[in-house]
Amino acid sequence: MYTQALNAGPEAAERTIEDAAILARFQERIDAEERIEPNDFMPAAYRKTLIRQISQHAHSEIVGMLPEGNWITRAPSLRRKAALLAKVQDECGHGLYLYAAAETLGVSREELIDQLLSGKAKYSSIFNYPTLSWADIGAIGWLVDGAAIMNQIPLCRCSYGPYARAMIRVCKEESFHQRQGYEIMLALVRGSEAQREMAQDALNRWWWPCLMMFGPPDADSRHSEASTRWKIKRFSNDELRQKFVDATVPQARYLGLTIPDPDLRFNEETGHWDYGAIDWEEFRQVIAGNGPCNADRMAARRKAHEDGAWVREAACAHAAKSRVRAAA
Ligand code: FAQ
DSSP states (O other): HHHHHHHHHHHHHHHHHHHHHHHHHHHHHHHTTTOTTTSSSSOOOHHHHHHHHHHHHHHHHTTTHHHHHGGGGSSSSHHHHHHHHHHHHHHHHHHHHHHHHTOOOOTOHHHHHHHTTOSSSSOOGGGGGGOOOOOHHHIIIIIIIIHHHHHHHHGGSSSBBBHHHHHHHHHHHHHHHHHHHHHHHHHTTTTTHHHHHHHHHHHHHHHHHEEEEEEOGGGGOOOOHHHHHHHHOOOOOHHEEEEHHHHHHHHHHETTTTOOOOEEETTTTTEEEOOOOHHHHHHHHIIIIITTTTHHHHHHHHHHHHTTHHHHHHOOOOOOHHHHHHHH
């Protein structure tokens, strides 16, 4: 780098050395566990990766409302309906905090929504699977929120302040969701034989997609090296996946349910549960848009956006009127 800059002349060389010093100072701040705030210097690549991750996370929360929202009208009791309504609203709230956190990096909400609706931005693979029975609502709370917590607790210590702070509240709410999901599963396994079978069937369908939520294996994770250096990620995809398996196996046993993995066994040497091979081709297909519900999810989001146009127009008109009144 320096030789190249020296060849370009002494001024360019000085600029390069200055830039390297600024980058080194930034990394020192990260290494010292200082929080990076919106107005602080940050390298363009750090900003870009944060916008990518935070916006994908926000989109996941918003799209994630759809599989469960599908069961609000069919919840088996008023109590279950109230809890599910509140959970789906919480997910919406998480999306909104996260869009706001992404906006502090200089990107507009409209741009982010356009990226989602045009199919340019990703959202979590897990939300492209259907919710076929009430037990799926229990399985989502228990497993999907359980996986989300495992991934998001370390994000409370992420180097970027607005993201880390948003995660604290999100994690508290996700913990509550996880417990209500587990409680639905408990009620089902203690119910009739048909209800127990429904719970087992939900576990059979959600288990492997939940393991995929943590992302590709470490060897294929293209963003991990930089994200770990910048302390955005504190654990690798495989480390978090293993933590999730270790925490969930005893919970499944307590429910009397069987995890659909014939290769699952406790490894006395490592103290962890070894699990079978994940179907990464299925994962690639789902994130490429070919999962069972990708088209439905995107159609639902586009319709919601079009149906909401009048609300956005009314809000803008109201804001403009308030500005005129304030200026008068
Ligand atoms: N689905 O290099 P890496 C929730 C993409 S919220 C789709 O390992 P990274 C709450 C990845 O983006 C669930 N795409 O990437 C809830 C990248 O593509 P790109 C969402 C995936 O960023 C509960 C490429 O693969 N949580 O559940 C997935 O270092 C119930 C290479 O991967 C978050 O977003 C996937 N599963 O690590 C809501 C948490 N995995 O961008 C409603 C924050 C990977 O180059 C109901 N995000 N990809 O085109 C993260 O921690 C990270 O972004 C990872 C991926 C761990 C997801």
